Amino acid sequence: MxxxxxxxxxxxxxxxxxxxxxxxxxxxxxxxxxxxxxxxxxxxxxxxxxxxxxxxxxxxxxxxxxxxxxxxxxxxxxxxxxxxxxxxxxxxxxxxxxxxxxxSAIGKVYHYYLYVGPVKDPFNCFYAYRVPHPVLLNTLIQAAKLFIGTHDFTSFANKATTGSAAKNAVRSLRRLSILQEEEYIRLELEANGFLYKMVRNIVGTLLDICAGKIELEKIPAIFQAKDRRLAGRAAPAQGLILAKVDYETTCL
Missing domain, CATH: 3.30.70.580 (Pseudouridine synthase I, catalytic domain, N-terminal subdomain)
Known part of the structure; x- marks a missing residue:
């Protein structure tokens, strides 16, 4: 074998x-x-x-x-x-x-692409989410910092009472980088693991902060509440890409 x-x-x-x-x-x-x-x-x-x-x-x-x-x-x-x-x-x-x-995986990297141009790009509509409201880069960067670190991500996971989230919803988000490239913004999320729809829920919450629907100061309380209903919307699937899976070299 x-x-x-x-x-x-x-x-x-x-x-x-x-x-x-x-x-x-x-x-x-x-x-x-x-x-x-x-x-x-x-x-x-x-x-x-x-x-x-x-x-x-x-x-x-x-x-x-x-x-x-x-x-x-x-x-x-x-x-x-x-x-x-x-x-x-x-x-x-x-x-x-x-x-x-x-x-055997010890970490994963996801990329999420936002399009912030005035008109949806027809050649990239399946690979980026066009945000229907203004996105201030400084606000996005400031809000992203609140998610970095080791947290219980129950509030940002769907089906939090089943599967891996029910056993242990604590994850370490090592990096949440915000990179702007002309009319696109790329969010790079690196963690030791992700819960079901965790990336899309984090991105959606960040966008709701930019839209004024969620106050930046409420994020710590949302983490503490462990209630998915308090966090933001889930960002659409098409902007999300699984970029990399990391393993210990001893596993290979």
Missing amino acids: HNYKLFIAYEGTRYSGWQIQKNGISIQALLEKYLSIILRSSIKIIGSGRTDAGVHAIGQVAHFKTATSFEFSRLLKSLNGLLPPDIRVLSIEEVPLDFHARY
Whole structure:
């Protein structure tokens, strides 16, 4: 038995997300389908985490185990030949048997793109959220500082009473960078882990602060309340990209 690690990129607009769904096409389902065809055995893939419908990735990681032998270059070419053009496996490598794409991860980086121009960009409408109100960069930067550090993020997680959030909703947000590039603003969020919809809820709350719907001074109280209803809206999916998953070098 061998364990293989995949680096994957996808444009998520047409898909129901990473995880296999009863109603809708998922990234995981297509990868399992075509890997099983090529290797002529049932293949189960485990990803580093779920991405929702409409969310993109340039650095998703997954692993699968098989006893079937193959040439890396041939498998990569065959797999990308069968996959739709908006999903690509960037590389395949063998890793130790105890490597786990999800549980071996020590951190993730997400990017969220805002478009602040006067008219929506038709060539980038699936990859950035056009904010319908003014966004003051200084306000955004000031508000972002309140989220950095180790906190209980229950108020910024959907389904906080189930899954990993119910067991432990404490996460360490190591970085929340705000970078402006002409009419775009990129938010880069790096943490040891993220709860369900945590990134979109943080971004939505930051935008509600900019819109005057939430007072900056209320953020500490929102954290303390552990109540999702007190935080801001969830930012739309299309602006979100899973950029990178980090692992200890000893795991690779």
